[in-house]
Amino acid sequence: MSESRFATFTELLRVRAAELADEDVHIFLREAAGGVEAEHLTYGELDREARRIASCLQEYAVAGEPVLLVFSATTEFLKAFAGCLYAGAVAVPVPMPGEAGRDKRLGRTTAVLKDTGAKLVLTETAAAPEVALWLARNSRPDAACLVTDAPGIGDADAWRPVP
Secondary structure, eight states: OOOOSOSSHHHHHHHHHHHSTTSEEEEEEEEETTEEEEEEEEHHHHHHHHHHHHHHHHHTTOTTSEEEEEOSSHHHHHHHHHHHHHHTOEEEEOOOTTSSSHHHHHHHHHHHHHHHTOSEEEEOGGGHHHHHHHHHHTTOTTSEEEETTSTTOOOGGGOOOOO
């Protein structure tokens, strides 16, 4: 196995964003009226969104801390996951608490919340009411719910790289 020239995944993604800014890093296909619809995410967009989210996370001082990721959309999840890495946080993906198989998923998601002691949960606009209700039902008033795709959240230019 050869060694990577990159010390971190964040470094790799930043280099790819510089080299391949307009190239797709992810394509999400979904069924739509009349066929399939493709949602494209480029390296440049992923880097910009990761820096935007990371700048917000840095305000919460989450470096080295667990942050739960509760997303149904893969594109938004990827942005938040990369944002956690850019902020030095420990990204902890968990299933949506209210999707199919509700009892099993709810139990697993709640157990991860308690086991990690996460004080910050990231989600998307569509899931925010359900995630906020889940946090309230689990007596976690100390855990903040941050909607990463909400307008005005974070500033990519304010992001500071972490060691």
